[in-house]
Amino acid sequence: MKPESRKEEIIKAAAILFKEKGYSAVTMRDLAKAMGIKAASLYNHIQSKQEILSTIIIDLAEEFTTGMNQIVNCDKNATKKIEHIIDLHIDVTLRNSDGLASLNNDWMHLEEKNLQYFEKMRHDYEENFRNIVKKGVDQEEIKPFNIEIMVFSTLSTLRTLYLWYPKQKNIDADLLKHDMISVLLKGVI
Amino acid sequence: MKPESRKEEIIKAAAILFKEKGYSAVTMRDLAKAMGIKAASLYNHIQSKQEILSTIIIDLAEEFTTGMNQIVNCDKNATKKIEHIIDLHIDVTLRNSDGLASLNNDWMHLEEKNLQYFEKMRHDYEENFRNIVKKGVDQEEIKPFNIEIMVFSTLSTLRTLYLWYPKQKNIDADLLKHDMISVLLKGVI
DNA sequence: GTCTATAGTAGGATAGAC
DNA sequence: GTCTATCCTACTATAGAC
Numbered sequence: 001m002k003p004e005s006r007k008e009e010i011i012k013a014a015a016i017l018f019k020e021k022g023y024s025a026v027t028m029r030d031l032a033k034a035m036g037i038k039a040a041s042l043y044n045h046i047q048s049k050q051e052i053l054s055t056i057i058i059d060l061a062e063e064f065t066t067g068m069n070q071i072v073n074c075d076k077n078a079t080k081k082i083e084h085i086i087d088l089h090i091d092v093t094l095r096n097s098d099g100l101a102s103l104n105n106d107w108m109h110l111e112e113k114n115l116q117y118f119e120k121m122r123h124d125y126e127e128n129f130r131n132i133v134k135k136g137v138d139q140e141e142i143k144p145f146n147i148e149i150m151v152f153s154t155l156s157t158l159r160t161l162y163l164w165y166p167k168q169k170n171i172d173a174d175l176l177k178h179d180m181i182s183v184l185l186k187g188v189i
Numbered sequence: 190m191k192p193e194s195r196k197e198e199i200i201k202a203a204a205i206l207f208k209e210k211g212y213s214a215v216t217m218r219d220l221a222k223a224m225g226i227k228a229a230s231l232y233n234h235i236q237s238k239q240e241i242l243s244t245i246i247i248d249l250a251e252e253f254t255t256g257m258n259q260i261v262n263c264d265k266n267a268t269k270k271i272e273h274i275i276d277l278h279i280d281v282t283l284r285n286s287d288g289l290a291s292l293n294n295d296w297m298h299l300e301e302k303n304l305q306y307f308e309k310m311r312h313d314y315e316e317n318f319r320n321i322v323k324k325g326v327d328q329e330e331i332k333p334f335n336i337e338i339m340v341f342s343t344l345s346t347l348r349t350l351y352l353w354y355p356k357q358k359n360i361d362a363d364l365l366k367h368d369m370i371s372v373l374l375k376g377v378i
Numbered sequence: 379g380t381c382t383a384t385a386g387t388a389g390g391a392t393a394g395a396c
Numbered sequence: 397g398t399c400t401a402t403c404c405t406a407c408t409a410t411a412g413a414c
């Protein structure tokens with residue numbers, strides 16, 4: 001029952017629709033209908049459809065960037081850092097799984113300036129991840145497989161959590177974290 | 190230099206554009222420009238934009254269904270079956286990575302009949318995968334973690350290969366298969 | 379097999395009343 | 397804060413000439 005602004009309500013409703021059909025296939029009329037108002041009324045609260053998308057995506061990307069910076073700067077070994085990254089993804093997914101659909105699938109529809117900003121954040125995030133894994137390999141904590149395959153495999157799973165988590169009804173967040181860490185780091189056989 | 194029909198050329202060009210921007214954001218004018226002709230000319234070869242999408246998606250889904258059926262019916266243990274599934278995904282990705290973008294992200298834009306057909310194939314595929322993992326756990330080949338987490342984690346990585354593989358220039362298919370099997374099954378630490 | 383022309387519809391967004 | 401009315405543009409698709 002927190003006093004959510006109308007703008008925030010619109011953005012939340014939009015994130016749900018973007019998740020279902022993608023940014024391009026959702027019309028302002030669809031969004032208005034979901035809010036129970038007419039399309040023209042939306043423009044009293046937001047400037048454009050594009051503004052909704054960039055708010056959803058940039059806020060989330062900054063959240064990941066902040067989280068990753070803390071992990072990079074903490075004084076832990078590679079394995080612990082990767083565990084923190086898994087935690088970060090699970091926490092963000094629990095808080096805003098709808099928005100993650102746009103982050104994953106609709107970032108290419110950002111306009112020039114935000115697109116560049118987003119791509120830089122994503123690149124830096126992946127680079128930080130890669131460096132953590134590399135250091136883990138150097139220090140013989142992590143097996144010497146292809147770095148890209150290990151990073152890609154872990155990130156793919158974490159980035160797709162938003163699709164899967166809402167379908168799991170009886171799973172506790174801490175259990176999910178624990179099992180995810182086990183599966184991703186220690187394997188299934 | 191195989192004698193590819195104009196229709197096949199159009200579908201391949203469409204798959205590339207759908208991968209870049211998604212089905213809804215690609216216009217028939219975009220597609221025509223990519224083919225070096227006018228939009229109206231496309232309709233001499235295809236019936237509708239929808240037909241292009243369903244051809245891309247249904248063909249791929251049937252390919253996965255056929256592959257999975259062979260794996261289910263083969264006489265191997267769970268670990269070997271999962272290795273075959275990894276092979277299947279890598280093979281399909283190498284052959285048609287563009288089309289996989291539509292399979293993963295634009296299936297919801299299929300029209301009623303094909304949507305139902307697709308959803309049944311996807312459901313059966315996941316169910317087959319789940320049963321293989323379950324049997325592996327029962328026979329103590331696979332660790333007794335949450336089945337859904339193991340299936341989801343593996344499938345997420347395999348389904349996202351299409352995004353990642355084209356960026357890796359110097360990786361051999363067999364090396365990829367080998368390392369992917371190691372990472373997904375045996376873990377990184 | 380491709381073109382021009384165009385029909386018919388639906389999209390994002392604005393103006394101005396209430 | 398929401399409405400009706402509407403502008404302008406862009407979309408899919410068709411008709412018919414070449």
